[in-house]
Amino acid sequence: MPKETRDSTGKMNVASDADQSAGRPRSLDKSVQSAIGARLRAYYDEVAREAVPDRFVELLKQLEQKDSGGEGRD
């Protein structure tokens, strides 16, 4: 079974894949899988590593204010 290991930014250490198990002769070569995995994570992490835009800090503030300010329902 693939073992999930990740940190808060969504990075993951790819463990061996279930696809590699018997009965799946057409699975990709393991080195291909890890090369693709590495490129995908690089792509993904490039966005995940960006500074969080201010709009989200503002949003959280607004949501908290709305919460403490009573029954703001929409």
Add this chain to the structure above:
Amino acid sequence: MQVSDEFRDGLIEAIPSLRAFAFSLIGRSDRADDLVQETLTKAWANHHSFTPGTKLRAWLYTILRNEFYSQMRKKGREVEDVDGAYSRNLAVHPEQHGHADMGDMNRALNLLPADQREALILVAASGFSYEEAADICEVAVGTIKSRVNRARKRLAEVLGVDGEAEYGPDPAAEAAIAHTALHK
């Protein structure tokens, strides 16, 4: 009911990876951030339906994904046309993130059907197990495995990754190969 500090902190912590997930689904960062904003708003409003002790991150990804597809439907498009939207976005804003390789990966992901793309991203980039990805996408684990497998094969073809790349070619050469594969 007040939102707990723990829940709020969990949301804040998840923002970077939610942005990455949204971006890889949509291929465009302004729309991706709108989607993250809607996800956080929805999560906040529905915090009481989150079961403490379960994985907040998986719960948030589920909301984001559902929101993404529901928006697509609201706009009067079939879910399949997610791919069309993705292409249009790419045409307008290629390589927004400045890294040359990002554009190639964007284009490669764009060639995948939406269901394969999300399965691959959840498992190979977001770090979810097949079981968690299956829960998020509301399909069987076997379905996720086969989608991921097909998506990997297609990406390997498109990006020109082959079995000899034991430790991966150097990034520049790899990018050049991908470029050739995409534009021939």
